[in-house]
């Protein structure tokens with residue numbers, strides 16, 4: 471019931487979302503045509519039924535994304551989910567190219583280019599040349615500072631983070647990232663668009679890796695530490711699967727890609743070196759190598775499981791105290807909707823509170839903590 475209340479009531483109400491009139495969105499731009507960009511373009515097409523324009527570095531990349539979208543629409547038609555005429559209509563709404571001018575007239579642009587601050591800043595600066603000052607500039611970054619990304623713009627108040635999860639069609643969460651500059655209308659528009667896309671938004675503060683990736687990375691740091699000390703992948707998988715997760719961490723790592731995971735680890739390491747140590751194993755996996763045993767001192771599966779829970783409790787505490795989320799409940803919503811955490815645990819903080827881990831690590835239940843407002 472706790473979990474149901476989170477995803478059906480709290481997440482729908484939109485805690486912290488300002489009561490401003492959202493802007494109308496009638497033409498959407500997506501920067502990039504890669505793995506996320508094409509899924510986001512398809513989602514926007516299906517749910518909003520407005521023109522969607524894509525830009526990538528080469529026309530081949532744009533064309534490839536367009537054929538992928540056409541293929542997905544065909545598949546939906548074959549399954550009887552949409553009619554043939556609708557599929558043809560939606561296909562006709564997609565266009566794209568390599569020029570920035572394709573975004574002229576867009577009222578909402580979402581970028582999903584490489585996870586590099588320099589590239590993302592350039593993208594926003596180029597966009598600002600061709601769109602109106604009211605056009606929302608959203609980023610799908612998984613770990614970078616949204617504030618920094620918009621810092622040199624003339625209108626940083628229209629910048630907002632919208633962190634979708636892969637696969638986009640399956641995972642309902644969008645972490646909505648407000649920076650100190652983001653204005654109420656921008657946030658209200660991002661919230662409204664999230665709803666129209668039939669996703670659930672959770673407001674989070676602009677902090678490295680936001681909520682889901684930060685917690686999974688903290689969990690990952692316990693796992694790679696065990697691997698660095700001679701545990702096997704089977705053992706670390708079992709230690710985490712006990713939480714009832716839909717996917718073993720080693721499978722998730724393959725899906726995300728060890729290179730990306732290591733990149734996120736480095737970002738978090740820079741922010742909090744003690745809690746996110748670099749790992750010889752992860753460095754090696756990121757370059758196509760095998761796990762590296764630094765010291766042979768393996769732990770039992772029980773010990774690793776306990777260490778994972780304690781690390782999660784500690785990280786959730788930091789997140790709440792920093793005001794990354796308003797309360798522990800938001801951490802739970804994020805993990806249920808963005809990482810497939812099981813409903814029956816009620817979300818991770820509920821589980822940690824109920825099993826006494828929070829008391830041991832934090833000194834009281836996470837549900838009793840509150841952070842800095844805003």
Ligand SMILES: NC(=O)c1ccc[n+]([C@@H]2O[C@H](COP(=O)([O-])OP(=O)(O)OC[C@H]3O[C@@H](n4cnc5c(N)ncnc54)[C@H](O)[C@@H]3O)[C@@H](O)[C@H]2O)c1
Pocket residue numbers: 501502503504505506507525526527531581582583584585586589593610611612613633634635636726
């Ligand atoms: N892959 C995931 O699971 C995932 C999940 C959530 C968020 N994200 C975030 O989404 C973003 C994109 O990730 P991805 O996995 O789709 O990457 P990707 O490598 O599949 O796609 C990135 C695309 O951006 C293009 N690009 C680079 N510079 C560009 C520019 N200046 N203008 C236009 N296009 C440009 C590249 O050519 C490439 O096609 C990243 O910020 C990533 O952190 C990824």
